[in-house]
Amino acid sequence: MSEAVDTANDYELDLGWMDRTGPWNTQASQGKNGLTLADIQIGEYGDPPVESDNQTGRPRGAASRDSTYRIGAYAVRSKSEIWLDNASFLYEEALQRQWSSATDVPWHTIEPLPDDVEQAECQLATFLTEVEFVAGDVPARWVSLTTPDFLEPRQVLLAQVMDESRHMDVFRKRALANGGGLMQATGATSGFVGSIDLSRDFTEMSSRLHVSGEGAVLTLFRMGELMAQNEAEKVIYRLCAQDEARHVAFGVMHMRYMSEAAPERREEIHCYLDEAEGGLIGAANPVGQLTPTSESMAIILGGGKENFDDGMNKIIAIRQRQLREYKKRVVSAGFGDRFESGRSKVDEMIERAAA
Amino acid sequence: MSESSAKESPAEKAEAPKFQPKYNWMNKTRSWGMRALPGKAGLKLGDLNMGIYGEIPMHWDDQSRNPRGAVPRRGMPPVGYAIRDKGGLWADCAADLYEEAIQRRWAPATDVPWDSIEPLPDDVEHAVCQVCTELTQYANVDIETITGWQHQMSYGYHEVKQYLATATFDAARHYECFRKRALVNGGGLGLEGPGQVNRMILESRGGWTEAVVYLFLVRGVFTMTLYRYLGRYAHNDAERFIYGHALADKARHVTYALDHLKFALAHVEDQQLVTATLLAIGDNGLARDLRDPVLKEALAIIFGGGIDGARQQGMEVYHALMRDYVDTHLAYCRWLDIPRNPAALPPPLNEYVDAPADV
Numbered sequence: 256m257s258e259a260v261d262t263a264n265d266y267e268l269d270l271g272w273m274d275r276t277g278p279w280n281t282q283a284s285q286g287k288n289g290l291t292l293a294d295i296q297i298g299e300y301g302d303p304p305v306e307s308d309n310q311t312g313r314p315r316g317a318a319s320r321d322s323t324y325r326i327g328a329y330a331v332r333s334k335s336e337i338w339l340d341n342a343s344f345l346y347e348e349a350l351q352r353q354w355s356s357a358t359d360v361p362w363h364t365i366e367p368l369p370d371d372v373e374q375a376e377c378q379l380a381t382f383l384t385e386v387e388f389v390a391g392d393v394p395a396r397w398v399s400l401t402t403p404d405f406l407e408p409r410q411v412l413l414a415q416v417m418d419e420s421r422h423m424d425v426f427r428k429r430a431l432a433n434g435g436g437l438m439q440a441t442g443a444t445s446g447f448v449g450s451i452d453l454s455r456d457f458t459e460m461s462s463r464l465h466v467s468g469e470g471a472v473l474t475l476f477r478m479g480e481l482m483a484q485n486e487a488e489k490v491i492y493r494l495c496a497q498d499e500a501r502h503v504a505f506g507v508m509h510m511r512y513m514s515e516a517a518p519e520r521r522e523e524i525h526c527y528l529d530e531a532e533g534g535l536i537g538a539a540n541p542v543g544q545l546t547p548t549s550e551s552m553a554i555i556l557g558g559g560k561e562n563f564d565d566g567m568n569k570i571i572a573i574r575q576r577q578l579r580e581y582k583k584r585v586v587s588a589g590f591g592d593r594f595e596s597g598r599s600k601v602d603e604m605i606e607r608a609a610a
Numbered sequence: 611m612s613e614s615s616a617k618e619s620p621a622e623k624a625e626a627p628k629f630q631p632k633y634n635w636m637n638k639t640r641s642w643g644m645r646a647l648p649g650k651a652g653l654k655l656g657d658l659n660m661g662i663y664g665e666i667p668m669h670w671d672d673q674s675r676n677p678r679g680a681v682p683r684r685g686m687p688p689v690g691y692a693i694r695d696k697g698g699l700w701a702d703c704a705a706d707l708y709e710e711a712i713q714r715r716w717a718p719a720t721d722v723p724w725d726s727i728e729p730l731p732d733d734v735e736h737a738v739c740q741v742c743t744e745l746t747q748y749a750n751v752d753i754e755t756i757t758g759w760q761h762q763m764s765y766g767y768h769e770v771k772q773y774l775a776t777a778t779f780d781a782a783r784h785y786e787c788f789r790k791r792a793l794v795n796g797g798g799l800g801l802e803g804p805g806q807v808n809r810m811i812l813e814s815r816g817g818w819t820e821a822v823v824y825l826f827l828v829r830g831v832f833t834m835t836l837y838r839y840l841g842r843y844a845h846n847d848a849e850r851f852i853y854g855h856a857l858a859d860k861a862r863h864v865t866y867a868l869d870h871l872k873f874a875l876a877h878v879e880d881q882q883l884v885t886a887t888l889l890a891i892g893d894n895g896l897a898r899d900l901r902d903p904v905l906k907e908a909l910a911i912i913f914g915g916g917i918d919g920a921r922q923q924g925m926e927v928y929h930a931l932m933r934d935y936v937d938t939h940l941a942y943c944r945w946l947d948i949p950r951n952p953a954a955l956p957p958p959l960n961e962y963v964d965a966p967a968d969v
Binding site: 265266267268269270272273275276277278279280281282283285288289290291292295297300311312313314316317318319320322323324325326346347350351353355356357358360362363371374377378381384385388389391392393395396398399403406409410413414416417419420421423424427428431432433434435436437438439440441442452545547550551553560563564567 | 627628629630631632633634635636637638639640641642643644645646647648651652653654655658660663674675676677679680681682683685686689708709712713715717718719720722724725733736739740743746747750751753754755756757758760761765768771772775776778779781782783785786789790792793794795796797798799800801802803804805806808809812903904907908910917920921922925
């Protein structure tokens, strides 16, 4: 024992901190799904402020001390900017449904494919890797800007960063697992998708990333049974769709909350949606126009270059479905009036796609 | 209509292709024909690093989201990544840590045996809740620091970005489970911590390597030591599970830090002395936080089994913990070959130099 530390005498305890706590006698109880985040949203601990003045990063409900350094400078401090009612559920679901691209995908089921199909698979995988880069980078940045008083949505965003990391990893793995390789980057993340980076407001970002961007990708993943050449690809699309559905749900539920809590911002949100709808038929959408990604998808869906038209017809069907699903989400988020008023051109887009 | 098409029969017209693909993307690849094969632990991220796909340059010029090894597309506006030097973030172990983190995932809601928590004496419950409050804040700083840097790291080094995604997810889980522990047994959250180290970590403006020094080599090693001792003095299986698993997560964070710092010290000019200077600043920040009695007393109450035991036995264990921390921290510095003068550590850290942990 060190001579420098005097342990011979009893230490004088101050213990003043014992009287400075958050609400006491708190007893959270677990339910049939264990002790979830929702289970500890009790009393004052479950009550996030409408406006957060927390600049020290203290946990919501903890006692504050006057001397603590301010570390916050949080840009997101209004509840309406980020809140959603089912964040705890989405977070717990994300934890339960984590998967491993190394061991949960049956890689051994991948067999050599005709060269045109393998090239198409690799082109699509290259595109999806790029897209997942955005979806990981941007939510992470917003987490660092959000007060911990809104811990529940922050936890969901952290789960999303993890999910997206796995997605970029699994598509890179697919590109390199079957004798192919990565193809040319599409640069799609610098256009409409890239505008996700430029968002100056969380809801603006979420409407672009979660509702329109990831919503479009979700429709694609749900077509995995059509696109997959083997069991490994089926599993990849199925698991990615499951994750993506949570991210889309986050965006829809947040927009719904925002619409009710800050109705003065509805027109602004409509403007974001106007812009997003333009992107739904743009080059960044793999089933939007005749781009390298849509060409590669047509080869995959048709089963080879010789069936390109068949593949394109399926792409058009997917595009229609994508638009219909987008419309449903926007209605669910509380912005259905844009379809009734004729502001949105999505119905026309669906008709044009059919023609 | 051209003459030739006018001569086509109706059947020929029906067979004419409806779409005109360009196929100008086909055959655009830098490397074709290699096949990454799964090993006994599946198809791991590191397994993909073959041929050109495993070439990790010392500088990554590309400011787009071009995946490493893909053919870049010209004319893409830069996304604006600040960290484009390998020396600023790289660790050889990142890909392995990423896969390990995924394999060792756990869910606080269902994996922690919450049923095992029984009512504790009020002073001990107060102490546990106070420690959990401060550990929640530590996790918060992990979250805010790493997420503040992730998007600044370029994709030439995707293995590190991917590993750090697991590290923030670990921190999210720690944030959650310490909050849950504080609210599950008749207590509540305690008093927020003094926060000088928190601010120091978040203010690491000199680069990600600086953040790594403060976040992992100073705070991380300290937190890891706390987890070890708290696991040893846990009151029930739930706490044992939490501290044990949080310790395993934190050990990965520190492993990344040591590997990265080793790489940075070897490849970045003056990094050795810069790191030594940062550590001197970091020690002072930690020392100031440690002079605050709250965490020390709460830990002593846990280690001593109550207020009465805290004054003697609890404090002895606390001192052992501190000796362990200083010992481990200095051992890591020696392994990294960072010049340190233990005698120059600020009080109270200097009181624990060269003293073996005997508890």
